[in-house]
Amino acid sequence: MTDPTARYCNDLLVALRMADVPGPRIGEVLTEVRGHLAESGEDPVEAFGAPEEYAAALAGDRALTAPAERLRSGLTGAAFTLGGWWLADGATTLATGGPAELGPVPLVAAALAAAAAPWALEQLVSRSRARLARGVLAIAAAVAALTALGLLLNDRVGWAVPAPVPLVLGLALLVLGSLALRGSADPVVDPFDPPAVVQAHRRRDGALVNAVLWAWLLFLVALAVGAAVLADRLG
Amino acid sequence: MYRMSAAPPAWPPQWLRGVLELAVLAVVDRAETYGYRIAADLEEAGFGVVKGGTLYPLLARLEEDGAVSATWRAGESGPGRKWYSTTPAGRARLHDQGTAWRAFTRLTTDLLPDPAPTGGPS
Structure with a gap:
């Protein structure tokens, strides 16, 4: 205890x-x-x-995070969302055959992530059940809206491209996002820590956050590819 | 300064809110000091218990305004502390606000009826 x-x-x-x-x-x-x-x-x-x-x-009412920092965190969220989406799309089409498509839905998802990711995260880690429920509902609504948008625009908007294109674009965006994330690590440090220790904390936090994000990302991509292959064989 | 010999009266919270910044600045101006010591000095001076949740945000605002400067120092046996001292701007602020406060309290005192029974209508 x-x-x-x-x-x-x-x-x-x-x-x-x-x-x-x-x-x-x-x-x-x-x-x-x-x-x-x-x-x-x-x-x-x-x-x-x-x-x-x-x-x-x-x-208080002070703006504690500089606008440039907010912009960077928004762009990082967008890079991870779009990169992850394209990576999953490319890997899925490689596994099932056929061309991939670069459509507007992942772009909308990335814009949503840039604008609302910090808010959603705040709701999800809150101890208040009402806020947690609000966060889960908002994310579920966003996923449902994106799915509906995808079905609505099915094959009507977007460019058919070879499967490696989204795969490579996705990986490139994820690497850029990773680099930005590593540079923006903001660890909690003891005021008595010397600068070298603070720097080590910063590097460690950047690596840790990246590792967690990549682990989740690869898990979700593997899940998406597995589901697509299964559906392809059953269909 | 008002010194208490017994338990201090519970001052109306709105009075304390109005004067706390000036009182903290005055305590810091006496000698370099740290958070817990400031709270203890204020209590000893008769202001009652000033909670950490009130004191530290106020000190942060004073530091941000440039009225106090702060330095972290490791304690010899106890915890490390953030030591506060007034800056020239803080001393000027203390002087100006102190002068205004004295004038204000004089006005209020002059306005109040004498504490002795007035023999007015019952």
Whole structure:
């Protein structure tokens, strides 16, 4: 069982991340909270309020993430969505034969990901069941809308291309997305960490996030290819 | 400064909200200090318990405004602390707001009826 301070700091870390507070500032806040509680012996919630409320008080109305950073994270989300989609499309058509198609649906999905991915992620990791349900519903609605759009436009809009084209384009976008993600890692660091340690944390976080994303991506692509091959054999 | 010999009265929260920034700036201006010590000094001065959830965001705002500067220092045996001190801009702000505050409290005091019984209509 973790002690109340450790538990509070874990919840506060998540709340500060969701409030868009930069990693180094989060490290400072957590060190301040731990120090204050160690000296005062107070209960964390009694001293600082609920983690979400304290995070909101620290974040205030200020824009903590620079517009350039927001743009970069939006473009990274779009690159991963479009790259993953095209990779799955290319791999599926390679496995089943026939040409692939470059249509508008993946572009719409990428635009959606660029605009709404941070919001959706915030809902999905929330402890509030209402927000979690809202996030799941929004994603389900987006997937349903994209599927409907795909069926509506079936073979009417888009270009038929050899299967390796989306595969190569997808891989190229994913590599670009990976590089952007690696450069934008924003780890929570202790204010006493020397710059070399901070840099090591940044590299480690970038590699970790990339590894998790690629693992999910390859799993989903394998699932899509498997389902397509199965449907092809049954059909 | 108002010093308490017994338990401090519970000041109306809106009073504290109005004056806390000035009080914190005054405490930091006395000597370089850190968060928990500031809260303890304010309590000792009779302001009551100032919660960490109120104090640290206020210190962050003062730092962002350039009224205080802060340095992290590792503790010898205890936790590392962020030490705060006033900047020249912070001292000027303390002086200006302190002067205004004194004028404001004088106005309020002059406006209030004498605390002794007035013998008015019952």
